[in-house]
Amino acid sequence: MGKGRRMKKQGPPPPLDESKVTRKRKDAPPAPEAPVKKRKTDIKAPKKLAKTNGAAVVAKTKAKPVKKVAPQPPSDDEDSFSDDDISDDADLDDALDNVNVTGLDALGSASESEDLDELNADDFGGSDDADDVMDSDEEVQKVGMWSDDEDEDDIEEKLTAANIEGLSRKLDMERAIEEAEAQAELEEAQMQTNIAGERPKVLEDDEDEEGRPITNLETQDLGLLRTRLSDTIRVLDDFKNLGEEGRSRAEYRAQLLKDICSYYGYSHFLADKLLDLFPAREAFAFFEANETPRPIVIRTNTLRSHRRELAQSLINRGVQLEPVGKWSKVGLQIFDSQVPLGATPEYLAGHYILQAASSFLPVMALAPQEHERVLDMAAAPGGKTTHIAALMKNTGCVFANDASKDRAKGLIGNIHRLGVKNTIVCNYSALEFPKVMGGFDRVLLDAPCSGTGVIAKDASVKTNKTEQDFMKLPHLQKQLILAAIDSVDHASKTGGYIVYSTCSVTIEENEQVVQYALNKRPNVKLVETGLVFGKEGFTRIGGKIFHPSMKLTRRYYPHTYNVDGFFVAKFKKIGPTPANAVLANGVAGNNKSQSNGAKSNNAQQEGEVIDKAPIVDDENDDSSDFGGFDDEEDQKYIDRAERAQLRRKGVNPKAAPTNGHAKSASKKDQSKEVKDTTATDGVAVGKEKVKAKKSAKQNGDGGGTESKPGKKSGKRKST
Numbered sequence: 268m269g270k271g272r273r274m275k276k277q278g279p280p281p282p283l284d285e286s287k288v289t290r291k292r293k294d295a296p297p298a299p300e301a302p303v304k305k306r307k308t309d310i311k312a313p314k315k316l317a318k319t320n321g322a323a324v325v326a327k328t329k330a331k332p333v334k335k336v337a338p339q340p341p342s343d344d345e346d347s348f349s350d351d352d353i354s355d356d357a358d359l360d361d362a363l364d365n366v367n368v369t370g371l372d373a374l375g376s377a378s379e380s381e382d383l384d385e386l387n388a389d390d391f392g393g394s395d396d397a398d399d400v401m402d403s404d405e406e407v408q409k410v411g412m413w414s415d416d417e418d419e420d421d422i423e424e425k426l427t428a429a430n431i432e433g434l435s436r437k438l439d440m441e442r443a444i445e446e447a448e449a450q451a452e453l454e455e456a457q458m459q460t461n462i463a464g465e466r467p468k469v470l471e472d473d474e475d476e477e478g479r480p481i482t483n484l485e486t487q488d489l490g491l492l493r494t495r496l497s498d499t500i501r502v503l504d505d506f507k508n509l510g511e512e513g514r515s516r517a518e519y520r521a522q523l524l525k526d527i528c529s530y531y532g533y534s535h536f537l538a539d540k541l542l543d544l545f546p547a548r549e550a551f552a553f554f555e556a557n558e559t560p561r562p563i564v565i566r567t568n569t570l571r572s573h574r575r576e577l578a579q580s581l582i583n584r585g586v587q588l589e590p591v592g593k594w595s596k597v598g599l600q601i602f603d604s605q606v607p608l609g610a611t612p613e614y615l616a617g618h619y620i621l622q623a624a625s626s627f628l629p630v631m632a633l634a635p636q637e638h639e640r641v642l643d644m645a646a647a648p649g650g651k652t653t654h655i656a657a658l659m660k661n662t663g664c665v666f667a668n669d670a671s672k673d674r675a676k677g678l679i680g681n682i683h684r685l686g687v688k689n690t691i692v693c694n695y696s697a698l699e700f701p702k703v704m705g706g707f708d709r710v711l712l713d714a715p716c717s718g719t720g721v722i723a724k725d726a727s728v729k730t731n732k733t734e735q736d737f738m739k740l741p742h743l744q745k746q747l748i749l750a751a752i753d754s755v756d757h758a759s760k761t762g763g764y765i766v767y768s769t770c771s772v773t774i775e776e777n778e779q780v781v782q783y784a785l786n787k788r789p790n791v792k793l794v795e796t797g798l799v800f801g802k803e804g805f806t807r808i809g810g811k812i813f814h815p816s817m818k819l820t821r822r823y824y825p826h827t828y829n830v831d832g833f834f835v836a837k838f839k840k841i842g843p844t845p846a847n848a849v850l851a852n853g854v855a856g857n858n859k860s861q862s863n864g865a866k867s868n869n870a871q872q873e874g875e876v877i878d879k880a881p882i883v884d885d886e887n888d889d890s891s892d893f894g895g896f897d898d899e900e901d902q903k904y905i906d907r908a909e910r911a912q913l914r915r916k917g918v919n920p921k922a923a924p925t926n927g928h929a930k931s932a933s934k935k936d937q938s939k940e941v942k943d944t945t946a947t948d949g950v951a952v953g954k955e956k957v958k959a960k961k962s963a964k965q966n967g968d969g970g971g972t973e974s975k976p977g978k979k980s981g982k983r984k985s986t
């Protein structure tokens with residue numbers, strides 16, 4: 268109910284909030300004396316840039332009031348960078364010397380890969396200090412938007428000027444709106460000051476039979492409801508002094524929950540769950556942020572373009588944009604556009620893809636390397652797959668799988684449009700991996716989830732998620748994560764990594780899934796994601812305790828970074844999966860479940876006989892090719908491995924009954940069809956049995972695995 272009314276109040280999204288991720292510049296001047304709130308909106312357009320090329324400067328005047336989105340979360344100490352952390356990269360330093368308000372001078376070229384090392388050395392840290400941001404903003408008043416290297420270029424200047432002009436108008440508008448909002452806030456605060464110092468009267472005196480206060484504010488004025496929300500939060504912030512006598516915190520929390528449901532239109536169940544994630548004030552910021560759309564972001568497809576060129580082309584078409592942040596060298600944030608972004612010539616030519624900023628993060632964490640073999644388990648519609656392919660520079664081989672045939676069509680479309688040539692699309696339930704194929708260098712599991720991180724995009728999540736969903740989804744996610752782990756080659760020379768991500772913020776879908784994986788697979792450990800911002804995953808919350816390494820996982824919220832809510836965890840596989848492990852598809856081995864996140868040294872314990880590493884044929888190693896994917900031949904290896912396994916268990920293979928599951932699964936695999944194979948010349952090959960070797964050959968450059976001696980892309984033994 269609140270949704271409609273609330274959303275009407277929204278204006279264009281503010282820029283992505285980098286206040287949590289911008290570190291001090293090496294040569295930054297002392298912080299200017301500026302009001303703390305001063306940000307981009309306070310910057311005036313550089314006078315020199317008044318000249319425009321006309322085409323791009325028609326600033327839209329339809330901006331509505333901007334909802335303030337990013338109240339900073341309390342006191343999370345993020346790493347701050349020292350001067351020594353700063354990259355010596357000459358280009359970057361040049362760019363930094365010319366940092367400006369829109370940051371356009373930081374636009375990189377496509378040749379700048381998103382190498383994580385580079386990113387780490389890039390200009391981001393986790394300072395909470397708002398002045399850090401202002402420093403940059405002040406400096407930007409220097410002229411010279413594209414001045415990191417060749418700002419004498421007239422055309423560039425014109426383009427830049429056009430963009431600046433548009434952006435400046437927008438920023439002016441935003442400032443006006445902010446001022447109006449500040450005034451409104453002041454008035455609201457004044458209203459509250461009437462009761463400041465007193466204990467706000469929040470709770471009703473009447474109680475229902477269970478002792479809960481009876482309130483009927485749902486039907487009342489939204490303004491009153493909001494006032495009570497902020498009063499309740501104030502009380503919860505300082506319960507000792509502001510709580511009414513004889514009232515408990517729980518009563519105030521119950522009131523807050525009820526009001527949140529009424530005001531924002533959430534089901535009681537979901538609001539309760541989300542409220543549990545944060546202190547009251549932060550929860551309020553989270554719910555507020557969900558009422559505002561996130562910025563539109565595009566990712567430059569470095570297979571076909573360079574960010575700087577792309578930015579210039581789009582500016583020419585009347586698009587107002589700026590780099591998404593220094594943490595990404597391929598993202599552009601769009602402020603306004605005179606043209607539909609999904610239909611520009613650049614879009615159609617595959618120079619970019621519309622992609623939420625937070626969707627970059629799992630792929631950056633995955634950090635795929637050239638010539639590797641990578642599995643994207645739940646890939647449609649392909650935002651991340653195509654990013655992976657671009658980082659791999661179209662080398663190696665990506666298997667992009669999705670269980671939904673319909674969604675896979677979009678995936679294929681994106682693969683073709685973006686010129687991806689190293690990718691094979693397949694249509695399995697990911698639970699069937701690694702039986703379908705294993706031995707990957709890296710696996711991305713961007714899991715199906717409840718979408719509680721993207722409520723701003725899909726408000727139906729507020730009401731349509733039930734308790735059952737939060738049992739079923741985590742169950743599926745847990746099975747999928749095991750399949751992801753088992754599909755990775757722990758002995759990979761370059762990788763051995765698994766990234767798990769969701770666009771949800773609930774504990775059930777994130778930390779609990781990761782903990783489950785740690786419990787069931789002692790052969791993995793959590794490692795740093797390499798992402799330069801993000802809040803640490805919970806190690807304890809609401810009575811649940813997780814492995815200490817859970818702090819290596821990363822959480823993203825709309826109210827902290829102005830990105831979609833997201834979760835990213837990165838695992839390193841350090842040994843083969845134990846023989847007694849429960850499999851992803853629910854098939855139990857001789858499972859003796861592990862008690863908690865046992866670590867690497869446990870990996871070599873007894874019983875670990877099933878190695879998911881690629882099957883190697885020492886004698887007939889066809890290392891110059893994709894790997895001799897021959898069903899009959901594979902079956903021999905599978906049978907042999909099964910016999911060996913039985914012998915290790917002390918069972919006579921001849922006497923023992925056949926592993927029915929393995930056999931039937933193997934047969935099933937053989938009959939399994941895969942839709943589309945490689946995207947080669949823009950032609951999707953229709954239904955075809957998986958013949959990875961063939962596909963790689965068609966591909967023409969699926970040589971990533973070729974260079975891996977001894978690597979066979981055979982079916983994995985099912986256990």
Ligand SMILES: C[S@@+](CC[C@H](N)C(=O)[O-])C[C@H]1O[C@@H](n2cnc3c(N)ncnc32)[C@H](O)[C@@H]1O
Pocket residue numbers: 626644645646647648649650651652668669670671674695696697698713714715716
């Ligand atoms: C969050 S979306 C993936 C988005 C995608 N990674 C991207 O960046 O474009 C989750 C996907 O999981 C797929 N999915 C759901 N259950 C699956 C399963 N058992 N196996 C494989 N894919 C599954 C859904 O069809 C959906 O496309």
